[in-house]
Amino acid sequence: MSSLNEPRWLDQDEMAAWRGFVVASNLLNRRLERQLKDDSGLSHQQYEILVHLSAAPGDSLRMTELADKLVTSKSGLTYQVTQLERMGLVGRRSCPSDVRGVIAELTDQGREMIRQAAPGHVALVRELLIDVLTREQLAVLAESLGTVSARLRQDETP
Amino acid sequence: MSSLNEPRWLDQDEMAAWRGFVVASNLLNRRLERQLKDDSGLSHQQYEILVHLSAAPGDSLRMTELADKLVTSKSGLTYQVTQLERMGLVGRRSCPSDVRGVIAELTDQGREMIRQAAPGHVALVRELLIDVLTREQLAVLAESLGTVSARLRQDETP
């Protein structure tokens, strides 16, 4: 319980950090969305699904694991996996150790798609974020946001 | 034009920064969305509209200016302002100097809403982001993301 009625507002630096985060996040997403759609016909979310699958052993992951990595809702993932399935980029199969489980796995076509889409995406991430910052800034960013993410993750799992 | 076929992939630090950014952004949005909805019945976007209006002279802004500040599409803003209008938090009036123009302005009820919603929101932003980081980290974050945002903004306006 706080000892003051008046909340601690954000000072100038804190506000700058927070606004910067929100604005940069929105602007970046907007740009990446456009680039991926124009270049490969994928949404950012769909691209990330393919990336996480291709990074996983066997190019496959359980739905729940995938949803956690993507930081999205289960229902949202169900929808997007269905879309990717229709595009022939991802397949579903049932989990051997758990009858309820569903495993999403990359198809050959999905592997080809990510191979084709990744370079343009990475190049833009570089141009808009990575190459704009110094090595030190990147290091601080990585550590800061890593900490923030870790805290948020463990908060969600009580 | 690049001189190599193989793109420059992200190294470990760069990847950590980028993933940290994406994950933190998603997790933060998720939490703030929930908090605002539960606490005040507002979406994050709606909250931000109220904030930007209350920060503007006369508690009012033109639609286009507001859309720029929010980093959203014009149609998206039209929709949300209509919602806020139905809730009685925002009003529309026409612009004196431009017949096409529409000015969104905070109502008394809107001012009351933001006064009621802000403390809880700010407290959570503190708890999840600001107070987790050191002063130096915040400074670097602010400058880094400020630069990134500025570059993105001017890229959009050719």
Added chain:
DNA sequence: ACACCTTCGTTCGAATTTGAACAACAGGAG
């Protein structure tokens, strides 16, 4: 005054996202 290009906000349809509700199953305590 005229044609021309841009800007403003809205409307429209399509795509996406979310949380709640659900049925089926897993895992343990008793």
Added chain:
DNA sequence: CTCCTGTTGTTCAAATTCGAACGAAGGTGT
């Protein structure tokens, strides 16, 4: 084994988002 609680993925309705197209008006150059 049996009950009980938690998990898993899907379905559903509702809310939101976006881009393209639009009508209306501003602003400019001739």
